[in-house]
Amino acid sequence: MVDADPQPTESPAPQRAERTAQQPFLEMRGIVKEFPGARALDGVDLEVRPGEVHCLLGQNGAGKSTLIKTLAGAHQPTSGEILIDGEPVTISDPVAALRLGIATIYQELDVVDGLTVAENIYLGHELASGGVTRRAEAARNTRKLLERLGHTEITPHREVGSLSAAGKQIVSLARALSRDARVVIMDEPSAVLDSEEVGNLHRIVRELTADGVAVVYISHRLEEIRQLGDRITVLKDGRTVAESLVVADTPTDDLIKLMTGRAVEYAFPDRPGVAEDAAPVLEVEDLALGGVFSDVSLTVRAGEIVGLAGLVGSGRSEILETIYGARRATSGTVRVGGKRLRGGVDAAVAAGIGLCPEERKSQGLLLDEPVYRNITLSTFARTARAGLLDEKAERAAAREQVEALDLRPASVERHARTLSGGNQQKALLARWLVHGCRVLLLDEPTRGVDVGARAEIYTLIRRLADDGAAVIVVSSEIPEVLGLADRVLVISDGKAVHEGPAGEIDEHAVLDLVMEGSVA
Template identity: 75%
Template sequence: MVDVDRDDAAPPEGADAPDVPLLRMEGIVKHFPGAKALDGVDLDVLPGEVHCLLGQNGAGKSTLIKVLAGAHQPTSGRIVLDGEEIAIPHPVAALRHGVATIYQELDVVDGLTVAENVFLGHELDRGGFTQRREAIRSTREMLRRLGHPEISPHREVGRLSAAGKQIVSMARALSHDARVIVMDEPSAVLDAGEVQNLFRVVRGLTAQGVAVVYISHRLEEIRQIGDRITVLKNGRTVGRDLPAATTPTAELIRLMTGRNVEYAFPTRPGVPEDAPVVLDVEDLALAGTFEDVSFQVRAGEIVGLAGLVGAGRSEILETLYGARRRTAGSVAVKGRRLRSGSVDAAVAAGIGLCPEERKSQGLVLDEPVYRNITLSTFARIARGGWLDERAERAAAREQVAALDLRPAGVDRAARTLSGGNQQKALLGRWLVHGCDVLLLDEPTRGVDVGARSELYALVRRLADAGTAVVVVSSEIPEVLGLADHVLVVSEGRVVHRAPAQDIDEHRVLDLVMEGTVA
């Protein structure tokens, strides 16, 4: 862990010169048709440090690491590794130089073993024959080096947890003799215990001289794991080599946004006692996942589900949405009971879902923004059985303006939007459709501080307009700050329910750790 009492001040005159960077990116510029994604970015990373890269979605972080990974070619600028300028024309070249990137969407192959994944694409061979025994031995050694000797090289990766798959990705990086490892939102799918284990692994790597570039929107993580911070805004470096342990949060937010942002939740106006019940869930169960889940959501109310990853929260939302067939219980919207396992029935009844994995489950990334927004409203927009693209664009533009989605063009592909704006596009879909119940699963995952505040305000406006909202988040403060009423879920059961103002983070953690039914 970072020693928060260390002296991060610059050395006095005459003292030893600072360490020479292992990696230096100088004046990196990247043009795309009609846009400049990077405008002279500088980044210095020392050997054996955790260098955190911060910035709002759209600030240029993803483009920068793709340049480093060889996925994009810079328009200008240079990359220096160990004092020598290098070219990285493709991802294989990056690995040959010892630069490995672990993306948020892990690229492991579930159907292969751990050892096969570790050496995928650079299999060990001799005389044209794969050296399977040597691959297993080397994989076992790398897993031991990462502090996870319990993971078998023979195990099928699809049977591992998200944390286990992440360790496999790190082992793959080590198999390339990586000296620089880039981690993009590595904690996004981990619970609190797994995050601490991740930090232990990262510190083990840096103790061996490996440099880690760590990207996260969670400022509390940056404090714990980071050594120095570089901040990007609008494709430029606006803060360099800031001490992670001591730089004030207000200063980091000001650098990221260009303004002072209060990290606050909207005021809860309170739900009238006579507000009608919109969503009524009774004794809901999904065999082997959760059971005996009952709750109601009134018009204008936000109900939050708090708990650890794997507690069954996401599965509850998916069952309400009809994506999973319940094994017991009932779901009713405005008194009308829904058919089990039917997404069409749920949508027709007025239920909308913004899923946890918005890129793979919510958006059609290569389709334009307007098509993604109108996806659930085709029947209403179609004329004579044909889609009216003019009507689609008009409906989408209305939502883009209302949501302040940036950039505002509706014809650009959804994949070009930042995480926060992709989430706005999903919300826009249900605003166009007009839903009575909105289910939000991890709505701010991978979303920066400024965009989070906008999303919180938007969700509260939807509730104030009469929408019943159910939100799942792994960040307990987010649930407590956004919801009117909180259900604590542990091991597939609701173990506590209370008004949000009557429960705090410590109590939630006590409940989910013990799993005791209250």
């Protein structure tokens, strides 16, 4: 185990080194968590101090989610101890965690869509007198919290189900602040945010730590860790392999080696170039969706990867969903292999189009079904006999893809819910590999995926293109679009404002285009 004592370092926050030198508020010692047939945590140590941003790193499946659920009271440790202010505590349930000052904002947001913003913020600790809820007071307090978070456009009486994923995250954060938390745990909080919203999130985190609140921050974006973090604890295979590393003193390459056990190159797979005589596979002409995007035209040839760059809300995801038939276009045409698509998703899938959606858990996977069922979902007809599903054939087809993609754990019987984010993404890709897609639409394919799995997914996407598929990739990370794609289409406010080879435009030019509609 690596144990690095914090040293004073230069920082944009002048009191950072002083704050992180304080005595720990929260300690976890030798935490073990066993599930039937598996040990998810195997002696994890974590120490969090007041006013610091303590980053928790590790590959998908390293044990991060289990650890924070143990802190949040959702899981009970098999052994080990948790201390608050040096005193052992038992966190029997989420309410107990909140009483101890521990608030958690999960990657899969736990807001209730049918309730208002104010009702969500005070859910479980309602403001009431004599059994009567003090709604006016709750609304006033909610406005103050949202003002503090820089989101006055979200009103207390608005139904949470009408908010974007980023808006729902703000509500979750406001709920944490309403409990006067001493430590706030944030699980991939920037994953659903665009660059401007990420900046606002970082501002909020710095304000919290300036007030003495500790933040446990989980992110796969190592650049973000560099910008925001004070210290780092690294998990691998359910164990602490590095504890309390000072961010400024730890090279990125060292972090990657600790997480993966090997060096991982940031280089994207080579772009072999698309043959000049490669036939168009997907042709989109003047496609529009009323009030969202208009006049989008693009052609993707066999073996080509086209990247769509743009801010969250620019219409990127809706373009993919309309091509896939999940949304009905206001106007325009979509052709695959020269044949016009008519109809919805069934027609698109029959024509060879596959979609891996942005929200893989809610839109792409059947979380409580086994891996094999998720992989064969689009090809039931091939594995059916006399109209009945042949589960043996399903398992065999899925097992072949699991081995080819190195999906871990390798069991096809596990429920999709139990897989890490990177392996869930592999399962989605495996579905379309089994199907034999001619066109593959990928929306945020590496969101919430660690650096090791990310490199594997890049290689897989490139391999699919090299095998003749036409691929469109949407990503909020501009370097990912530029590094992976052959050609880039920049979307701003529902319109395509640039199209050209990825090698002929840089990140700054793309940012100018998505923010201003032109290159400064």
